[in-house]
Amino acid sequence: MNLALTWGMKKRYLLGGLLPVLAAGLLAATSPATVLTKVRQYRQRHEHELLADYTQLLAIPNVAADTAGQRRTARTIADMMRHRGIGQVQLLPAATPGVAPAVYGEVRVPDATRTLVFYAHYDGQPVNPAQWAPGLSPFVPTLASGSLASGGKLLPQPAPGTPLNPDWRIYARGSSDDKAGVMAIISGYQALAQSGVKPTANLKFFFEGEEEAGSPHLGELLARHRDLLKADLWLICDGPVHQSGRKQVVFGARGDVNVALTVYGPRRPLHSGHYGNWAPNPAMALARLLGSMKDSTGRVTVAGFYDDVVPLTASEQSALARIPNIDDDIRRELGFARADGQGQSLSELINQPSLNINGMRSANVGPQAANVIPTTAEAVLDLRLVLGNDYQRQIAKVVRHIQRQGFFVTHAEPTDAERARYPHLVRVVPATGYNAQRTPMDLPLARQVVQAVQTTVAQPVVLLPTSGGSLPLYVFKEVLNTPTITVPVANYDNNQHAENENIRLGNLWDGLETMAAIMTMP
């Protein structure tokens, strides 16, 4: 079922148009348990409308290459905020022209002594529609009875009034990463406002449009709108909850940088019979190069790769020890026999820098494969960084490793003279990257956020010193000197960054409750 095309947006469940200051001022302070009950009841009464709203948002393309789609996404979010009674809604431009704007809004609360900024990003990872499952298309939000990978089936449109099963999934690019963050935040606020519950802090909203591109203009945006964005804490809503299904609060994120490699072979593709054995094959050269970067246990063999890492503090180590170890369960579900990392747990390993091959390509495979010696072979590396790593230093280590394998490294298409001189040629093009960041777990506001999230669930909230995924948290620290705490909402098996991205409906609903709890924490 194509949700976007068959459902209209139904706004009758929104009062809309209330002045935010007035709205907030009229509301009465409420206990966490009451907040939870009211938010949940509001959501249960309006889940069809919330789903229709979200479907409309997911149907708008949000990839970097589609500038018009990005703008439309931003404008739609701004409209949704206005309809929810959020004030000062505006698109914040960067100084650099052509940059996807951030969407901003705020709710002023009289007598509030602190200000929280809720952050999510509305852009999504690039898509290759051909790789999505039959019946799915990245920007045609589609409902399924569960994860398609575990036997879920595509669903027809649910009749109005029928309850929505929280285990259902919505398939679309950005459904988890990170329009789910946008939706949980603005609809969490909506549930409060419509239930007559008053936030306990001034709320600001900031939705970025370039996170998946490495947030190249986030620093510029924050600096330019420094006064508007003054706050005590940035609350980041991005990433998945713990694989056990338990909610988690994350105090940091790995840094990240991509590096594109292109190895060069003959100037034109050659017949593999007439020249095979003689003309060097760039795919083989790339395979040998990549193969030299890790040992058989997955440990990176690049010299100095694990240097510079700042050790975990005592409270971070203790939090790490309390994280449920469900590695074997995930491994079985993912269908592989042995994890990398010489027996260390997933939680331990994401506190180390990593090197991953995002993709690799030379000529063609499958029905398009031909008997050729390709002209080039490409790979994209993804380097994740932990506290202490510097992304440029990390790239330099990889470049030195490549040179030690006998490659001449260039940053441009090789010249004729370089081709004539160097038997092994590789073009190395690093993307924009950023470093890791960690907020101390002992910070009073951090403890309050953990408590607020804990009021919404019975099971202990998982505390993660560092997320395996990356967010440009260092920018908030560097530019605004404001701490960040990340509270994710998506299911862990959401296929984010890949084909068949999805969100479990129950995770979206839980997200509303989590965000509302933080907005009303004592």
Place this chain on the structure above:
Amino acid sequence: MNLALTWGMKKRYLLGGLLPVLAAGLLAATSPATVLTKVRQYRQRHEHELLADYTQLLAIPNVAADTAGQRRTARTIADMMRHRGIGQVQLLPAATPGVAPAVYGEVRVPDATRTLVFYAHYDGQPVNPAQWAPGLSPFVPTLASGSLASGGKLLPQPAPGTPLNPDWRIYARGSSDDKAGVMAIISGYQALAQSGVKPTANLKFFFEGEEEAGSPHLGELLARHRDLLKADLWLICDGPVHQSGRKQVVFGARGDVNVALTVYGPRRPLHSGHYGNWAPNPAMALARLLGSMKDSTGRVTVAGFYDDVVPLTASEQSALARIPNIDDDIRRELGFARADGQGQSLSELINQPSLNINGMRSANVGPQAANVIPTTAEAVLDLRLVLGNDYQRQIAKVVRHIQRQGFFVTHAEPTDAERARYPHLVRVVPATGYNAQRTPMDLPLARQVVQAVQTTVAQPVVLLPTSGGSLPLYVFKEVLNTPTITVPVANYDNNQHAENENIRLGNLWDGLETMAAIMTMP
């Protein structure tokens, strides 16, 4: 310029409709020098029409996946043969339904004591139009002032009557491999017939439609039409002339078999941050596997890979020594600093078995690259075989090598149990392959063919014991017990099997002369 769309086929230069026996019987025997003069004059007077004919043929898709295009190609060739006065034109079906038919025709010559079959194939390698240069499309034949790789420019339609520069190129899939063979053969005959020159042998024509797919039904076709195909020699027109530009006669061809490899990672694509370091990356596993197959000089490290090779005879070694060594020139033109093979020449190396990576792919690179751990990584290997190698034995050696690298080898999608048990899983799917074949250089008919080709050029004809490329020559030997000799026509820099395939016009014209000389050899 789009030749196919702007030019009609002009058949007025063909008499057409002559009974072939009558036509052949009326013609008078002629000296090689006179034949050459007449064929050249005929071509010079009709080159615009010949080009229009060829353009029409090139505009028809001829890839295996396009059954309708293949049938249309076969029917068009049959029509072109009939218009040239060739008799008994028919499509020869295989016993297996759905197989692309061979196109057959013949010219009976009274008193001829021998019969030659002229072979070419009309199917082409798969195409990925996106990889072709701007302005080119595989089935929109397009003229250029020279090789685009060396600064050639696309050309407007030449005005009728203006001479065609022999250095011009036609860009299209199959332009060299191997519709050029079809065109050289039927138009070589046409030039003879229209110039009143009588062939000295009975001529048969056999144009295959599955060569690029590994000729899986050629044996079946030959066996089924054994009586029709009786002959003293198969004359194979396929492949390029020598890189020096000199014509060559080739006495054998390497065998060939492709092997597709798929290495498995997690069952669904994972976020490279949340799981990188822990979930095994199939691209890395494939890179390590492929990298283990060759050493840094390009020598294959698979155990026993170079065993079984039948040594060259004295005359083959002597022919090899006389081949002009222009390796440094080609290397410079192709833009790489060092060839594989520890200093052996290209001519020497194609007399050895080879292992080439045709293509390699895991997830995406470039703008579509995303931060994921891919689910699979694929490669296609191309194994070339020389006399003595058996393709199934050669595959078995590669499989044993893969197993020795710690992989469990399966031929199907891995089961859940296999995923749970084996840390390294690879699916190995060999395609249909065939072995190498060599015709002795001392065979009397072989010497006559060499002499005939030599009458058309001043420079010594290059004699090649084995072509680097492959042709299913073993089938002719095994099924019909008939020797084969290969006389190629295409320019060596034709990009056959790849994007931007092209033929140099002069090579097509030379091909007419070569084929006509063989048809009239004393």
